[in-house]
Every structure is written in structure tokens, then in C-alpha cells.
Amino acid sequence: MRHAEHILVKKYGGTSVGSIERIENLADRLLKDVARGQRPIVVASAMSGETNRLIGLAEQIDPDYRGGAYDMLVASGEQVSISLLSIALAKRGLRAQPLLAYQAGIRTDSTFAKARIQSIDSSVLLGLVQKGIIPVVAGFQGVDPEDNITTLGRGGSDTTAVALAAAIGARECEIYTDVPAVFTADPRLVPRAAEMKTVSAEEMMEMAALGSKVLHIRCVEIGAKYNVKIHLRSTFEDREGTWILPEADMNTQLEQPVVSAVTHDANTAVFKLFPVPGGPQFLASLFERLAAKGVVVDIITQSETNEGQRLAFSVTKEDIPLSRQVLKDFVEAKTEVSLIENMAKISVVGVGMRNHPGVAARFFSVLARHSVPVHLVTTSEIKISAVIDQANLSAAANALHTEFGLDRA
Numbered sequence: 001m002r003h004a005e006h007i008l009v010k011k012y013g014g015t016s017v018g019s020i021e022r023i024e025n026l027a028d029r030l031l032k033d034v035a036r037g038q039r040p041i042v043v044a045s046a047m048s049g050e051t052n053r054l055i056g057l058a059e060q061i062d063p064d065y066r067g068g069a070y071d072m073l074v075a076s077g078e079q080v081s082i083s084l085l086s087i088a089l090a091k092r093g094l095r096a097q098p099l100l101a102y103q104a105g106i107r108t109d110s111t112f113a114k115a116r117i118q119s120i121d122s123s124v125l126l127g128l129v130q131k132g133i134i135p136v137v138a139g140f141q142g143v144d145p146e147d148n149i150t151t152l153g154r155g156g157s158d159t160t161a162v163a164l165a166a167a168i169g170a171r172e173c174e175i176y177t178d179v180p181a182v183f184t185a186d187p188r189l190v191p192r193a194a195e196m197k198t199v200s201a202e203e204m205m206e207m208a209a210l211g212s213k214v215l216h217i218r219c220v221e222i223g224a225k226y227n228v229k230i231h232l233r234s235t236f237e238d239r240e241g242t243w244i245l246p247e248a249d250m251n252t253q254l255e256q257p258v259v260s261a262v263t264h265d266a267n268t269a270v271f272k273l274f275p276v277p278g279g280p281q282f283l284a285s286l287f288e289r290l291a292a293k294g295v296v297v298d299i300i301t302q303s304e305t306n307e308g309q310r311l312a313f314s315v316t317k318e319d320i321p322l323s324r325q326v327l328k329d330f331v332e333a334k335t336e337v338s339l340i341e342n343m344a345k346i347s348v349v350g351v352g353m354r355n356h357p358g359v360a361a362r363f364f365s366v367l368a369r370h371s372v373p374v375h376l377v378t379t380s381e382i383k384i385s386a387v388i389d390q391a392n393l394s395a396a397a398n399a400l401h402t403e404f405g406l407d408r409a
């Protein structure tokens with residue numbers, strides 16, 4: 001049964017609820033939405049900076065700890081923001097109810113810090129909406145089968161919102177943030193980045209996977225799977241924003257651009273191991289253990305030297321504690337493990353790359369012209385990525401953006 005005719009899931013990120021003044025402004029906007037006949041289900045993140053602050057507290061005690069206590073701690077930021085927003089809505093004469101994940105029926109698996117949503121009982125939220133009450137749901141969190149609080153990974157409130165939209169059978173989900181659109185690159189790094197009116201789900205997933213934090217990758221996956229169009233918009237300006245659409249709904253241009261966007265991830269870290277045992281068995285066991293902990297290993301290189309086998313792989317900074325735990329338990333004492341933290345990944349993404357040879361040549365020529373050393377490389381049909389020093393990130397991103405014709409006119 002489709003329930004969602006006038007019901008709209010609206011997600012507000014950290015900056016949108018970043019101060020009391022912003023929460024009051026947001027409540028004013030929601031009051032107008034309701035006056036226009038909308039029946040919102042609101043999802044909110046923690047106030048900006050709060051999740052980082054909480055993680056910092058835990059790290060002062062043990063930087064490598066992960067487990068139920070970590071999730072319970074970092075999920076608490078959303079409890080504050082949804083309560084404050086509900087108070088602001090009540091002040092305006094609206095009926096609002098803050099809901100934590102257990103109250104909203106958001107069940108996940110037990111992978112702490114990276115839990116995946118398994119089911120959502122939409123009846124609670126729909127019941128509230130039917131009574132004229134605005135549900136204000138904590139993003140980012142869930143509850144596992146043992147009733148532990150879990151979290152969905154950094155940026156996970158987007159996923160809460162799109163999963164709720166899918167659960168109630170909605171066809172779209174609004175994600176409000178501090179930029180007016182998805183751009184051809186992070187506008188904070190590349191000032192000439194241009195706004196995109198639409199992005200295919202496939203490209204958006206690749207951009208999210210490569211570190212563009214504007215949308216959490218799993219929200220794009222859920223949107224594509226359940227046919228929920230994601231509408232990214234500014235909290236602060238009334239603009240149309242960007243629609244993330246399935247390929248079939250894209251108004252495909254006759255000539256697609258070869259590269260659609262430049263994406264970066266400044267949160268890249270590289271582990272180097274030397275010497276490691278030769279042969280695939282060691283690699284199989286190591287990557288199996290990392291995967292079992294939920295670590296996403298990104299780029300892997302292996303090389304043979306006279307002194308033995310070298311292995312390097314990259315992970316996001318978030319995964320350093322779990323990776324370190326696995327390496328501590330698994331590698332032999334004679335293997336030297338080093339961690340290089342100040343790395344960044346720079347990528348170009350575009351479905352147009354499928355039909356255009358020579359993108360890799362242009363990509364590396366740009367890096368060569370700017371004397372940017374490349375540490376690790378990976379490619380797929382629709383992307384090329386290189387791990388470089390963070391110090392070179394801005395020059396590389398801007399030069400690639402210009403090279404592939406993406407600069408705003």
C-alpha cells in the first residue's frame with residue numbers, strides 16, 4: 001500500500017541544526033511547509049561539530065576502541081538536536097514528537113560504527129502523521145537484535161532518511177544541506193565548480209564511494225534500489241537543487257561529458273607492510289579479517305623486491321583503528337607496519353569514460369605537469385583514482401577540473 005501522497009521525508013544536516021538560531025529558522029520553514037499542506041517526517045543530524053566532539057572524547061581514552069559503548073556515545077548528538085527541534089516546533093503551535101531509532105522501529109545488524117539497516121517498521125511514523133503529529137527522527141542510529149544502539153557510519157543520517165522514504169513507499173526524499181546543489185567538485189576545494197541539475201544514481205554512488213561527503217553512499221544505493229528520487233537542496237536558500245535519478249530517468253544528452261565530476265577524499269590513509277609472505281594465502285587471510293571487521297580496503301598494491309614482498313593498501317581514516325587491531329593480531333613480528341595519514345585520493349568520475357579512451361593519459365599528464373607524485377592508482381569503467389600527498393590536493397583537483405572542461409563559465 002502506498003501511503004505517501006502528501007508525506008515527505010525531509011532530512012536536515014548538521015549545519016541546518018547547528019545553533020539555536022538555525023533550529024528556530026528551520027522550525028519557521030517547517031511551519032510554512034505544513035501551512036502549504038505538506039505532512040513532513042523530519043530526520044535530523046547532530047548539531048554540526050557535535051559528532052566530532054564526541055568521537056574526540058572517546059579517543060582521549062582509547063583511540064582504537066570500537067564497540068557498543070562507542071555507538072551509544074556518538075549517537076547521542078542526534079538525541080539533542082531532535083529534542084531541540086521538537087521544542088521549537090511546539091513553540092510554533094505544531095505537534096511534534098522526537099523519536100530515537102528504537103521508537104521509530106529502525107532495526108540494524110550489529111556491526112558497530114557501520115551498522116546496516118535491516119528493517120523499518122513504518123507504522124509508528126505513519127500513525128503519528130495520521131494524527132497530525134510531525135515525527136522528528138534521529139538520523140544515523142539504529143537498534144540491533146539485542147537492543148543495542150548502533151550507528152550507520154559517518155554521514156549516515158542521509159541513509160536514515162532515504163530508508164524511511166523507501167519504507168513508507170515515497171517516491172522522493174529531500175536532503176537539505178549547506179550547499180545549494182551537487183557540484184562538479186567540492187566547491188570548497190574547487191571554486192570554479194559548477195552546479196549539476198541532475199546526476200545519475202550510478203555516478204553519484206561512485207562520487208560518494210570516492211569520498212564526496214555530500215551524500216552518504218548507502219542512501220544513494222537505497223534510493224536506486226527502491227526507486228526513491230533523492231532531491232538535494234540548500235537549507236538556507238530557496239533553490240531547485242539537484243535530483244539524483246535512475247539512469248532511465250536521466251534526460252541523456254546526445255553527447256555526454258567524458259568526465260562529469262572531480263571527487264576527492266582527504267581522509268585517506270595508507271598502510272605499508274614489509275616484508276609479507278609471498279603468495280595469495282596471506283592476502284586472502286588478511287583481507288578476510290579486515291572485511292569481517294567491516295573495514296573497506298580501497299586500493300591495494302603489491303610488489304616483489306630482492307628483500308621480500310611489499311604490500312600497501314589504503315583505507316579511510318575512520319577505519320584506521322579497526323585496521324590497526326587486525327594488523328596487530330595478524331601480522332608476524334618481523335613485518336614492519338607503517339601508517340601514512342596525510343594522504344588524499346583524487347578521482348575523476350563519468351559514465352562517458354566508457355566510450356572515450358585516453359582519459360587516463362590526460363589524468364596522469366595533468367598530475368605530471370603539476371609535479372604531483374602518485375602513490376597508489378586504481379581505475380574502473382567510470383573512474384580513475386590516485387592517492388597523492390594531501391599537500392598537492394588543491395592544485396591537482398583544480399587542474400583536473402579545468403582539464404576536463406568542468407569549470408563554471
Ligand code: ADP
Binds near residue numbers: 015
Ligand atoms: P550535512 O551535515 O548537511 O550532511 P555534509 O557536510 O555531510 O553536510 O555534506 C555537505 C558538504 O559536502 C558540503 O559542504 C561540501 O563541502 C561537501 N561536498 C563534497 N563534494 C561535493 C560536491 N560534489 N558537491 C557539493 N558538495 C560537496
Ligand code: ASP
Binds near residue numbers: 013046154
Ligand atoms: N552526525 C553524524 C555524523 O556527523 C551523522 C550525519 O551527520 O549524517 O557523521
Ligand code: MG
Binds near residue numbers: 158214215216
Ligand atoms: Mg552529511
